[in-house]
Each structure stands twice: as C-alpha cells, then as structure tokens.
Amino acid sequence: MLSELKGLNEECGVFAIWGHEKANELTYYGLHALQHRGQEGAGIITSDGESLHLHKGMGLVNDVFEKGQINSLTGESALGHVRYATQGGGGYENVQPLLFRSQSSSMALAHNGNLVNAFALKSQLEAQGSILQTTSDTEVIAHLIKRSGHLHLEEAIKQALGMIKGAYAFALLTEKQLYVAQDPRGLRPLSLGRLNGAYVVASETCAFDLIGATYEREVQPGELLIIDENGLKSTTFSSPMRRTLCSMEYVYFSRPDSDINGKNVHASRKVMGKQLAKESFVEADVVTGVPDSSISAAIGFSEEAGIPYELGLIKNRYVGRTFIQPSQELREQGVKMKLSPVRGIVEGKRVVMVDDSIVRGTTSRRIVRLLKEAGATEVHVRIASPPIVNPCYYGIDTSTKAELIASNYDTQEMREQIGADSLAFLTVEGLENSIVTEPSKEEGICHACFTGQYPTEIYPDTVIPAYKD
Structure with missing residues (x-):
C-alpha cells in the first residue's frame, strides 16, 4: 500500500483462458483478482473460432465493463489485461490487449514487463517502413512477428521473442490458438492452471483461486506454450538460463494469497x-x-x-x-x-x-x-x-x-x-x-534495484529514454 503512495508501481496483469463456454465472465473475474497490478486501463478480447471481439477502456475493471459489454464478448477463449503505464505512458491506444487485423487472420497481444531494447527496435522498424500506432513496447512484438517472413506463426513468434530483451510474461490470442511465453530469465511471474478441462494462464495464482481453477505449474523461462483444440504443446524459444524472478514481486507487488515459483507470498x-x-x-x-x-x-x-x-x-x-x-x-x-x-x-x-x-x-x-x-x-x-x-x-x-x-x-x-x-x-x-x-545456479532473484547487478545487459543506446538518469 505504501508503495502506491510514493511512486513504486506495478506494471500489468495478464489473464487468459482457452476452452471454456464462459471465457468472457471468467476473464472478467480473473482481472478483478489482478486489479492490484494495474488500475489505469483494462481490456478483454475473446475468440469464437472465427473472429476476435474486443472491449477495453481506461479505468478499473468495474468502470470498463458492464453486463452488456461482457455478453457481447462471445467465444470459448479469451485474453485479458490490466495496465499500469510505465513504458509508453498512458492513453486509450496503449490499453491492452492490442488487436492487429490482417487479411489472413488476426491476433491480440498482452504482456507484463518491459523491453529494454524497445527504443532501438522501434527505430529499426520505422526505418523499415513500419508505422507504429501506439507508444507501447508491446506493439513492437507484433511488428516483429509479422515482419519475420515465417508462414507458421509459431516460428514467427520464436524469432520475434529471440530479438527482444528484457522482462515479459507474454500472451497472444488468434482465432484458433493461444500462445504464452515467459522471458528467458523468468523475471515476471506467470502460471498455468486448469478449470474443468480448460487451460488458464495468469500473472498470479490468486486469479485461479477466484474462479475455482487448479494450479498446474509455472510457465518456465524461455518456454513457449501453444494451446488449441488439440491441447497443450510446450516448446522453447531460448536456451535455459538461471531464473532471476523479480524480488519485488515477493516484497510488494503480488497479493499475499498468491504462490510464486512454489512459494506463498504471505509466508x-x-x-x-x-x-x-x-x-x-x-x-x-x-x-x-x-x-x-x-x-x-x-x-x-x-x-x-x-x-x-x-x-x-x-x-x-x-x-x-x-x-x-x-x-x-x-x-x-x-x-x-x-x-x-x-x-x-x-x-x-x-x-x-x-x-x-x-x-x-x-x-x-x-x-x-x-x-x-x-x-x-x-x-x-x-x-x-x-x-x-x-x-x-x-x-x-x-x-x-x-x-x-x-x-x-x-x-x-x-x-x-x-x-x-x-x-x-x-x-x-x-x-x-x-x-x-535453496539458492542455486538454476534459481535466484533479481535484486538489481538494490545492488545494480542487472540480470541482462543494459545498453545506454537501447534503454528507454524515460528511464535514463
């Protein structure tokens, strides 16, 4: 609580569900459980297998959604997001999920974290002819995916994720599939759960508790999950690295009833x-x-x-x-x-x-x-x-x-x-x-804000200008 008064603020919360007839309502409640992670904007997008349906807005979840708006979000899969603006600033255009339509298919993206090389990537994309519609670094990922040249979305996503640096718990929804990824260092929390056969993904396990889902496991660093009508497929887009989960998730950001990396936050x-x-x-x-x-x-x-x-x-x-x-x-x-x-x-x-x-x-x-x-x-x-x-x-x-x-x-x-x-x-x-x-080579925490020992390289020419000091 004190931190919210003094300038130490969360980034975002991500929630997604695949294969449930009440995906819209469950996502709404899931975002309520994650409301502490972002209060400036909220959004939900659903897929009915043929089309994507989006509603988002500024403010708290209750302010953004009314009953009629929730009912219009049809389909058995959904992606939701609550946002606190760091990179890119505020504004409706930056509220996630971000929706991108094309002639072949559409995709919606949401992520929690920050890309330390977003500024450099934006410059590169603009030089190649991309026109960015937001100031959010999330849009960078979408452009990298579409410009990869790969016909298969899985390979395009892997290539795009290989180009970005920083922290991200990432989810992408199309008409037919849900993709979920965790950055190679596992800096941001992201968990996988099940609910009556449906797959659920959330930034914190407290969202599972609210909707009655069962916790399965953490999404692993460098892991890419593909969820569709055939079930769940796990693959990797990065070689294994030592996990350095953000220590402030335990200190302040996460709810005390959440479990992160197998440990209860309150405990x-x-x-x-x-x-x-x-x-x-x-x-x-x-x-x-x-x-x-x-x-x-x-x-x-x-x-x-x-x-x-x-x-x-x-x-x-x-x-x-x-x-x-x-x-x-x-x-x-x-x-x-x-x-x-x-x-x-x-x-x-x-x-x-x-x-x-x-x-x-x-x-x-x-x-x-x-x-x-x-x-x-x-x-x-x-x-x-x-x-x-x-x-x-x-x-x-x-x-x-x-x-x-x-x-x-x-x-x-x-x-x-x-x-x-x-x-x-x-x-x-x-x-x-x-x-x-048991501190080991495989598991640790990020304590850069205390020690200056950043788990990834921070290049002066790629750090977002707003963060330079």
Whole structure:
C-alpha cells in the first residue's frame, strides 16, 4: 500500500483462458483478482473460432465493463489485461490487449514487463517502413512477428521473442490458438492452471483461486506454450538460463494469497520480517505494519522479536489509488486520506513501524509524523527489503537515481529526513534467503534495484529514454 503512495508501481496483469463456454465472465473475474497490478486501463478480447471481439477502456475493471459489454464478448477463449503505464505512458491506444487485423487472420497481444531494447527496435522498424500506432513496447512484438517472413506463426513468434530483451510474461490470442511465453530469465511471474478441462494462464495464482481453477505449474523461462483444440504443446524459444524472478514481486507487488515459483507470498513476507528482526532488533512495546503489503512482514517481525503486533495504522478502503496523482503535493495529501493512526494503540508506546520499501522517503516521513502526533513516544522504522538505490528497467516504475532517497543519503541521513528514532533495512542476503529455499545456479532473484547487478545487459543506446538518469 505504501508503495502506491510514493511512486513504486506495478506494471500489468495478464489473464487468459482457452476452452471454456464462459471465457468472457471468467476473464472478467480473473482481472478483478489482478486489479492490484494495474488500475489505469483494462481490456478483454475473446475468440469464437472465427473472429476476435474486443472491449477495453481506461479505468478499473468495474468502470470498463458492464453486463452488456461482457455478453457481447462471445467465444470459448479469451485474453485479458490490466495496465499500469510505465513504458509508453498512458492513453486509450496503449490499453491492452492490442488487436492487429490482417487479411489472413488476426491476433491480440498482452504482456507484463518491459523491453529494454524497445527504443532501438522501434527505430529499426520505422526505418523499415513500419508505422507504429501506439507508444507501447508491446506493439513492437507484433511488428516483429509479422515482419519475420515465417508462414507458421509459431516460428514467427520464436524469432520475434529471440530479438527482444528484457522482462515479459507474454500472451497472444488468434482465432484458433493461444500462445504464452515467459522471458528467458523468468523475471515476471506467470502460471498455468486448469478449470474443468480448460487451460488458464495468469500473472498470479490468486486469479485461479477466484474462479475455482487448479494450479498446474509455472510457465518456465524461455518456454513457449501453444494451446488449441488439440491441447497443450510446450516448446522453447531460448536456451535455459538461471531464473532471476523479480524480488519485488515477493516484497510488494503480488497479493499475499498468491504462490510464486512454489512459494506463498504471505509466508515469504513473514520470513522476511523474521529475518529483519534478527538483523535489526530494537526494544519496543508494539509492532505495526503499513497496510496492506507490509502486514505479513510486520507479523513475522513481531513473532521473532517477541513484541506484540497491533493494528496501529488503519487504511481507508474508499479512497482511490493515490499514486496516479501527478504532483508530490497530492501524493502527500494521499497519505493523509489513506492512513489513520490508532491513538489508543500507539499513544505512550515505543512503536516499530514495518514497511516494505522506501522510494522517495516523503511517505515514510509523513507516517512517522502521524504516529508521533498520535502519541507514540518512539517510532523505529524497519524496512523488509534493502535500500532501493537503482532504477528498474524491467517494468517497475521506480524513479531515477536523483529521486531515490537511498541513492543520495546513507541510512543515518535517511533516518533524520523521515524523523524516525531508528531506521534499518533488510540485507540483500537476508532477502534472498527469505525467498529462495535453496539458492542455486538454476534459481535466484533479481535484486538489481538494490545492488545494480542487472540480470541482462543494459545498453545506454537501447534503454528507454524515460528511464535514463
């Protein structure tokens, strides 16, 4: 929750289903389960075997779809998407799925992530005569597929995916087939499930739970799935690489009831909190978490430290997601609207405030002030992730280094800026040990925003200009 107030925002959520008579309704509910991953736009496209039917719009899923619109999306297969704009910015034209029609067949694309070489590829495509209709990097994939020269779509997709670099959980729907792919490093989560014979794909397993689907497995890095009337076919478009799943999926982005790479998010966050207590114990009377993503870590901290956990901060459920406000002034006002301290819990107490991350520091400063104004005698801030010192190029809307407080100040200076009595972060080693059961050459996490060790090469001339610092 805190992150949505301070500029750390999700990229997108992808949901697809093949072979169910209520594909439209199930996709609608699947997108509801993924709504936390994007609130700026939503779309669903269905296939009846002969034609593709699309409806999309700006806003939340409830705002975009009405009953009549859902009923008009006929067919037994569907692809849905919720979007938060990073690469390409906002606007209706960038809301996914993107639909491309041709004389032979049509295709719809949706993806979660970011292509680090999209800018270079766009320049190349434009030089070859392509006219891009959006500013989204998703459109680049469609042009690469159509320009590949392959008659078979599977081979065209493989060639296109071989040209792009970065993070992507990708789905493509035609009249006859559904294609699903995961980038060679597995940076973004993507799972496969089943529902009464139908195949379901989603960015998070919480979408399976909502519609009653059964989790089957993760889509593997470099894997391409082809689903049609003959069933499911698995192939690869890239040689195996060490998986480096985005650590922030566990820290903040994913819902606590989701399982990622075989690990429950809530359980992982509790372990982070326990590890944080081991590394940075402090004498206090009460532990509280910043709703909602920090609650699990706060409970873990409380259990390990032997300090009671209490609901010291209340979230107003009826205020919109304030990160979409453009000015810092409105972000600060958003904190006041979103959170209220519970005076009866914190007054006269030494409080440990557990949060998932600090980006600019403005929100942390305001929350510390709220707690002290409510009578807390001390506020000790504990962060269940390492300091964010580098921007992310893979689909998370982190700021440039100039705006990242941890890039410009040490821990003591940050403590003074936010007004806390003490401040400590989880170590990189503690984070990795909390997420990866058995670290190996085959499995790991991406912690580039903490360490600057990016799992893919980042070339200055291909990085999206908006991310340069």
